[in-house]
Amino acid sequence: PEGRDSEEWKEIKRGTMLDLVDEIKERLEKRKLIIMLDEIHTLTATAASHYYELMQDPRIVFLTGGTSKYLNKKFEKAELKRFLWDLKQVEMPALSREESEELIRELYKKYKIPKTISTERVKRWILQNAGGNPLGIERAVEDLSRESDLNGFDIRKHGAVQDVGVNLFPVFVILLMVVVAWRFLARGAGDIDLYALTGFFGIIFYALSRFLMYRYR
The missing domain is CATH 1.10.8 (Helicase, Ruva Protein; domain 3)
Structure with missing residues (x-):
C-alpha cells in the first residue's frame, strides 16, 4: 500500500491477523522479506501462531535476539515453544x-x-x-x-546493563553458625570469658546485619 494513510492500508488494518498473513504472502511474489522481532518478550501465543505460519514460507526470514535460558523460561506455552523450536539458533560469542x-x-x-x-x-x-x-x-x-x-x-x-553484585548471604550464614557454635562451646565448658566474647561478637554481627538490611533494602 502507498503509505500508512492510504485507504488500502486502513482496510488491511481492519482485518484479522490471518488476513494480514495472507496479504503479506500474496504481495511478496518472488521477493524476500526479513522480519525483526525486537521486543520478543512481548510475543503472545496468538501472534506466535501467525508468525509460525509465515515462517513456513521460504521467502520469509525471522530474526530475534535473546539467551537460550531466558527464551526457554519465557515461552512455556505450546504455541510459543513451537515457534521457538523452529528458529535456528546462531551462537554469538561475547566480545573480548x-x-x-x-x-x-x-x-x-x-x-x-x-x-x-x-x-x-x-x-x-x-x-x-x-x-x-x-x-x-x-x-x-x-x-x-x-x-x-x-x-x-x-x-x-540502566536496564540493559546491570551491576555484577556480590552475594554476601553465605558469608553471613557461616559467621552466624560460628558465633552460635562458640557460644554453645563456651557455655558447655563453663568458660565465662569466651562466653562473653562470643556475646560481644554476636551483638556486632546483629548490628552489622541490621545496618546492611537497612542500607540495601
Missing part, C-alpha cells in the same frame, strides 16, 4: 575486552560524547558489567548521550 573497548570508543565518537573523568568512569563501569554484550554496551552509551549533566548520570539504573 579489547573488542568492547573499541566498540565503546566508536560509540563515543558516534554520539559525540566528550572524554571527561565522568565518561571514562562510565566506560570502565560498562566494561565491567556488560559482559561483552554489544547491545547492552550500545544502549548504555546511548543513554549516556541523552544526559545533559554527565557528572550526575547514574549508569547503574
